[in-house]
Amino acid sequence: MAQTIIDAHNVSKTFNPKTVPVHAVQNVHVHIEEGEFVALVGPSGSGKSTLLNMMGGLDEPTAGSVIIDGVEITELSENKLIDFRLHNIGFVFQSFNLIPVLTAKENVGFVLQLQHMPKAEREKRVLTLLEEVGLEDKINSKPGELSGGQQQRVAVARALASKPKIILADEPTANLDSKSAANLLDIMAKLNKEEKITFLFSTHDQRVIKKARRVITLVDGKVASDVQQIPS
Amino acid sequence: MLLKLAWLNIWRNKRRTIITATSVFFAVLLAIIFRSLTDGVYDNMIHNVVSYSSGYLQIHQKGYWDEQSIDNTFEEDNQLYEELLKNPKVTHIMPRLETFALASYSEKTKGVLVLGIDPDKEKEVNNLHEKIVAGEYIEGINDNAVVLGEGLASQLKLKVNDTLVLLGQGYHASSAAAKFRVKGLVKLGAIELNNNVVYMPLQQSQAMHGAENRLTSVSVMLDKASNLEDLKHTLLKSIDADKYEVMSWKEMMPEMDQFIEADSTGHYIIIGVLYFIISFGLFGTLLMMVFERKHELGILIAIGMKKRLLALVLLLESIMISLIGCFTGVIAGILFIKWFTIHPIHLTGDLKQVYEDYGIESIIYLSSHEKIFIVQTLIVLILSILLAFYPGYKVMKLKPVEAINS
Numbered sequence: 001m002a003q004t005i006i007d008a009h010n011v012s013k014t015f016n017p018k019t020v021p022v023h024a025v026q027n028v029h030v031h032i033e034e035g036e037f038v039a040l041v042g043p044s045g046s047g048k049s050t051l052l053n054m055m056g057g058l059d060e061p062t063a064g065s066v067i068i069d070g071v072e073i074t075e076l077s078e079n080k081l082i083d084f085r086l087h088n089i090g091f092v093f094q095s096f097n098l099i100p101v102l103t104a105k106e107n108v109g110f111v112l113q114l115q116h117m118p119k120a121e122r123e124k125r126v127l128t129l130l131e132e133v134g135l136e137d138k139i140n141s142k143p144g145e146l147s148g149g150q151q152q153r154v155a156v157a158r159a160l161a162s163k164p165k166i167i168l169a170d171e172p173t174a175n176l177d178s179k180s181a182a183n184l185l186d187i188m189a190k191l192n193k194e195e196k197i198t199f200l201f202s203t204h205d206q207r208v209i210k211k212a213r214r215v216i217t218l219v220d221g222k223v224a225s226d227v228q229q230i231p232s
Numbered sequence: 233m234l235l236k237l238a239w240l241n242i243w244r245n246k247r248r249t250i251i252t253a254t255s256v257f258f259a260v261l262l263a264i265i266f267r268s269l270t271d272g273v274y275d276n277m278i279h280n281v282v283s284y285s286s287g288y289l290q291i292h293q294k295g296y297w298d299e300q301s302i303d304n305t306f307e308e309d310n311q312l313y314e315e316l317l318k319n320p321k322v323t324h325i326m327p328r329l330e331t332f333a334l335a336s337y338s339e340k341t342k343g344v345l346v347l348g349i350d351p352d353k354e355k356e357v358n359n360l361h362e363k364i365v366a367g368e369y370i371e372g373i374n375d376n377a378v379v380l381g382e383g384l385a386s387q388l389k390l391k392v393n394d395t396l397v398l399l400g401q402g403y404h405a406s407s408a409a410a411k412f413r414v415k416g417l418v419k420l421g422a423i424e425l426n427n428n429v430v431y432m433p434l435q436q437s438q439a440m441h442g443a444e445n446r447l448t449s450v451s452v453m454l455d456k457a458s459n460l461e462d463l464k465h466t467l468l469k470s471i472d473a474d475k476y477e478v479m480s481w482k483e484m485m486p487e488m489d490q491f492i493e494a495d496s497t498g499h500y501i502i503i504g505v506l507y508f509i510i511s512f513g514l515f516g517t518l519l520m521m522v523f524e525r526k527h528e529l530g531i532l533i534a535i536g537m538k539k540r541l542l543a544l545v546l547l548l549e550s551i552m553i554s555l556i557g558c559f560t561g562v563i564a565g566i567l568f569i570k571w572f573t574i575h576p577i578h579l580t581g582d583l584k585q586v587y588e589d590y591g592i593e594s595i596i597y598l599s600s601h602e603k604i605f606i607v608q609t610l611i612v613l614i615l616s617i618l619l620a621f622y623p624g625y626k627v628m629k630l631k632p633v634e635a636i637n638s
């Protein structure tokens with residue numbers, strides 16, 4: 001039986017509790033097992049980003065707990081949490097993921113440098129990663145010289161660099177044309193299959209949703225449905 | 233990696249970095265020119281004053297300074313001379329016998345300072361012979377000749393070739409009295425000296441006081457004013473410290489030292505204002521850098537970069553921008569000072585007259601003491617570190633989600 005990798009337990013988030021409370025996420029229970037490929041869908045404002053941020057330890061829930069790979073991250077101190085993210089969670093954001101002054105290679109290698117990986121080993125791994133996302137010919141390009149799709153692929157390579165258990169991606173295709181979006185999803189699906197990396201990504205793009213094997217739908221901060229599907 | 237990132241970051245907005253670094257450049261350059269000019273003027277002033285009076289350092293019989301009597305003299309000591317001249321920082325030494333006496337000419341009588349000097353050594357140091365306004369300079373032989381300060385001569389209403397009577401106290405309570413021929417008059421910048429001094433050859437003075445071979449002091453001239461304390465310490469170690477005392481001009485003329493200190497305070501304020509102004513520019517630039525990069529900083533924190541590392545990158549950026557300005561400023565400052573050392577400024581007109589009236593060379597030298605450059609570099613370095621604190625604090629406070637969404 002596969003292991004639980006994400007366990008969000010009765011998680012709620014209320015913004016501005018004292019003035020105009022916004023109940024962005026309410027009593028959400030989500031279990032995700034190792035190797036899953038999950039889409040988090042829902043209309044704009046339904047709480048997808050808020051939930052993903054809490055699962056990645058970027059934001060604190062008002063109530064409930066988040067356990068990643070057995071560690072209750074909601075209990076960690078700020079510095080421990082940053083370290084935990086460095087070693088266990090990969091992130092892909094909607095846009096401008098990369099450090100503009102560094103090349104693709106340096107952007108991907110940055111995480112490994114933060115982990116103090118020796119140079120030779122690091123260079124090798126960075127090349128493998130950029131090959132995996134199909135950018136072996138762009139290793140020395142700066143983000144400004146890459147298309148939006150290529151930048152997102154570098155971001156995926158960077159998210160993979162530290163061999164995390166999970167990659168959280170908040171609307172990674174929102175700023176891409178449909179061809180680049182499909183291409184990015186194909187790469188993510190391949191990595192999920194080959195490297196057994198768990199992906200959780202939010203989207204409201206129907207074509208992206210189709211590629212997921214499990215779809216969790218949020219409405220008004222609550223889980224409205226949670227279904228398995230055959231990707232197409 | 234952090235260094236590289238900081239370096240790349242500061243060039244993201246080339247124009248702003250160049251403007252900020254340029255402001256540091258001008259501040260450092262101005263501060264250096266200002267300090268080297270004022271230090272140069274002080275050094276010149278000190279040099280002029282001490283070359284007539286005490287020397288930079290003076291060696292006495294131990295206890296002489298507290299009780300300046302002819303009985304506290306010491307015997308001329310060739311070993312001491314050798315020891316002093318052996319030190320490369322020492323350029324000249326001037327043995328002296330310094331006493332007080334009553335001088336009279338016809339009806340007039342006045343207390344005077346009798347300086348027994350080595351006329352040749354003295355003129356090498358302070359060009360005393362060039363200050364002769366009437367008659368001639370004395371020579372190192374005992375021919376009963378003296379040279380008087382011009383002010384003293386006019387008070388006694390005496391001219392060249394008149395006969396001056398000196399009456400004083402000799403060695404071991406003997407009496408010292410003699411007649412001398414006034415061979416020349418000198419016009420000295422220092423009014424005190426001009427109105428009170430009688431110069432005579434050392435041996436003649438020793439003979440008059442019954443103090444053969446005895447000295448009150450050996451004055452020491454240095455290559456550089458800044459070597460003062462250093463040399464004092466080496467001398468204290470190398471000469472017989474039970475027998476001699478070594479004093480610097482600062483100890484012997486505390487008023488002049490205090491005057492310079494007080495005058496410097498004003499200069500520090502001007503330089504302080506200069507640095508205060510550039511601090512604003514640098515601070516603004518640093519705040520902009522945090523503000524503009526919030527999103528990116530949020531991403532870096534999200535992917536696992538510790539906030540203190542980010543704050544460190546910002547600190548490095550601050551230091552880099554200011555050091556670019558600082559180093560170019562120091563280099564420009566060095567070139568500037570080099571140029572004016574080779575081509576010193578000769579004062580003209582009224583200012584030249586004022587300087588010459590005080591017996592000070594009417595040339596402005598710039599001081600090229602390393603301390604000036606080191607201090608400016610340190611000030612800029614410290615400023616850039618202090619100014620990075622607030623932006624660093626901002627980074628420490630950053631919430632990743634908010635930062636990414638901005």
Ligand SMILES: Nc1ncnc2c1ncn2[C@@H]1O[C@H](COP(=O)(O)OP(=O)(O)O)[C@@H](O)[C@H]1O
Nearest residue numbers: 015016022024043044045046047048049050051
């Ligand atoms: N920092 C915040 N302060 C106040 N309200 C917020 C904040 N972030 C999100 N919200 C609100 O929470 C709700 C969920 O937002 P979000 O998680 O961004 O939804 P989604 O990602 O599904 O579009 C929205 O109503 C949004 O306006």
Ligand SMILES: [Mg+2]
Nearest residue numbers: 048049050171
């Ligand atoms: Mg969102």
